[in-house]
Amino acid sequence: MSLVAIVGRPNVGKSTFFNRLIGTRQAIVDHTAGTTRDRHYGKTDWNGREFSVIDTGGYSVNSDDVFEDEIRKQVMLAIEEADVILFLVEVSIGITDLDMAMAEILRRTSKKVILVVNKVDNNDQLYGTHEFYGLGLGEPYSISAMSGSGTGDLMDAILEALPDDTREDEALDLPRITIVGRPNVGKSSIANAFLNEERNIVTPVAGTTRDSLLTRYNKYGLDFYLVDTAGLRKKGKVTEDLEFYSVMRSIRAIESSDVCVLMLDASQGVESQDMNIFSLIIKNKKGCVIVVNKWDLVEKSTNTMKEFTEHIRRKLSPFSDVPVIFTSVTHKQRIMDVLQTAIRVYENRKRQVKTSELNDYLLPIIENTPPPAIKGKYIKIKYITQLSSPTPVFAFFCNLPQYIRDNYRRFLENKIRERWDFEGVPILIYFRQK
Numbered sequence: 001m002s003l004v005a006i007v008g009r010p011n012v013g014k015s016t017f018f019n020r021l022i023g024t025r026q027a028i029v030d031h032t033a034g035t036t037r038d039r040h041y042g043k044t045d046w047n048g049r050e051f052s053v054i055d056t057g058g059y060s061v062n063s064d065d066v067f068e069d070e071i072r073k074q075v076m077l078a079i080e081e082a083d084v085i086l087f088l089v090e091v092s093i094g095i096t097d098l099d100m101a102m103a104e105i106l107r108r109t110s111k112k113v114i115l116v117v118n119k120v121d122n123n124d125q126l127y128g129t130h131e132f133y134g135l136g137l138g139e140p141y142s143i144s145a146m147s148g149s150g151t152g153d154l155m156d157a158i159l160e161a162l163p164d165d166t167r168e169d170e171a172l173d174l175p176r177i178t179i180v181g182r183p184n185v186g187k188s189s190i191a192n193a194f195l196n197e198e199r200n201i202v203t204p205v206a207g208t209t210r211d212s213l214l215t216r217y218n219k220y221g222l223d224f225y226l227v228d229t230a231g232l233r234k235k236g237k238v239t240e241d242l243e244f245y246s247v248m249r250s251i252r253a254i255e256s257s258d259v260c261v262l263m264l265d266a267s268q269g270v271e272s273q274d275m276n277i278f279s280l281i282i283k284n285k286k287g288c289v290i291v292v293n294k295w296d297l298v299e300k301s302t303n304t305m306k307e308f309t310e311h312i313r314r315k316l317s318p319f320s321d322v323p324v325i326f327t328s329v330t331h332k333q334r335i336m337d338v339l340q341t342a343i344r345v346y347e348n349r350k351r352q353v354k355t356s357e358l359n360d361y362l363l364p365i366i367e368n369t370p371p372p373a374i375k376g377k378y379i380k381i382k383y384i385t386q387l388s389s390p391t392p393v394f395a396f397f398c399n400l401p402q403y404i405r406d407n408y409r410r411f412l413e414n415k416i417r418e419r420w421d422f423e424g425v426p427i428l429i430y431f432r433q434k
Contacts, residue, residue, distance in 0.1 A: 002051040002162045003252070005082035007106075009098040012090045013118040017145035018042070018055035043255075046155040051162060052252065054082065079106070084161045085113045086154075087137060091120050091128045095135060103135040112161040115140040116154060121147065174216070175224040175346045177339075178253050180281070181263035182273050183230075186293040189329045190263065191215070191228040194339060222339055224346075229253050254280060258349065259287035259342045259424070266308075266326070267297045270315050282319060285391040287345040287424050289323050290316075291338055296328040318410060321417055322424050345424035349391055353420055358384045358394070361419055362412070369411070374403040382434050393428040401431035 006014045022042035042053050079085055087106055089099050106113045117129045120142040132140040141157060143150035179187045195215060217226045229250035254260055260281045264274055281288050290312060298304065305326055313320040323341050327334045362384050371379040383397040394416065398404070413427050 002083045004084045005054045006086045008088035012088045013145045088116050176258045177342045178227040178257035179261045185263045185265045186329045261289050263291045266292045266294045287349045292326045295326040349425045355385045371408045396431050397434040
């Protein structure tokens with residue numbers, strides 16, 4: 001997925017614009033210069049094209065802010081990582097020395113740079129935007145991040161500047177399986193075990209893997225791309241710039257994958273960060289396999305594996321139809337089960353159910369257990385079909401779609417899962433007016 005970075009001097013409205021793009025108030029906005037000191041990452045879409053956005057701290061030189069050096073490093077790393085750079089300036093202030101210094105850096109980059117003049121809140125201020133041609137970065141786009149004025153034309157320009165979303169060897173159309181998890185749970189070790197070679201560096205130190213490493217696996221009748229990623233730590237613990245971009249590449253690897261193998265450490269159990277990563281996988285509608293590694297380190301009784309599996313499923317609720325495999329990578333225990341299960345989940349994700357089969361199976365169930373009446377109004381579902389999409393999506397056509405509640409949606413999802421194998425795959429259900 002393509003990446004757009006927002007850069008500029010302090011207090012020109014970068015965080016306000018970032019929040020408008022991603023549709024949430026994720027970045028703190030304040031009139032105090034230097035409020036944003038870390039980097040915020042989010043996703044947005046325009047005309048059906050999705051891309052990632054990163055908000056950076058304000059670029060400054062020789063200020064009193066003790067964070068100045070770190071902010072400047074973050075900005076430079078963002079420029080290096082991004083596909084398109086949005087350079088924000090402020091219409092009422094005009095061109096400052098910092099703007100000139102930043103423009104000089106941006107003129108040297110080979111990346112596409114779009115000049116954005118912010119805080120153009122009325123027509124009179126439009127005349128002030130012509131001054132910014134002096135930065136030598138082409139035609140400026142006038143916007144108001146606060147009101148949203150002018151952002152449509154800017155988004156069109158961003159889409160035009162973005163590179164095509166192509167993947168390596170896309171012509172082969174092979175499954176893409178990504179190994180994800182917290183640091184030091186054995187991601188690189190299991191990748192090496194799959195490949196039967198020491199391709200990825202493995203140490204007990206968390207954070208050894210910095211980049212997402214892609215390898216083609218073609219053995220035992222299986223053919224797919226295997227991606228090993230850097231460990232995803234809690235945001236508050238990510239302090240080093242290099243690690244931040246390692247984490248960001250891991251997130252982008254999830255976004256471009258088909259199935260994610262989420263690795264847990266059996267000796268530590270299911271932690272909150274494991275759940276955050278699982279939520280990220282499901283939010284991106286990817287297939288998922290849970291792998292509990294280091295199972296050899298756990299003291300076992302008769303039902304230890306069953307109890308651990310039930311504990312994991314309770315944590316994953318309401319989406320608990322996910323395969324769970326217990327492994328010991330050092331002993332190469334059940335590691336081939338991981339690959340075979342990941343391929344099965346990939347096939348489940350592509351599964352298409354005939355419309356006639358859906359209606360023959362589900363309509364009698366709906367007739368016997370109809371949606372609860374709301375405000376004296378009875379809901380009648382007449383027709384069901386699976387939509388064409390990369391992940392299973394079902395449309396239920398009915399007379400009053402706005403009155404159907406989430407518990408009935410889950411009821412229908414469970415019935416679909418009982419009849420067809422969608423294990424490890426999120427299912428989307430939409431109710432539409434007939």
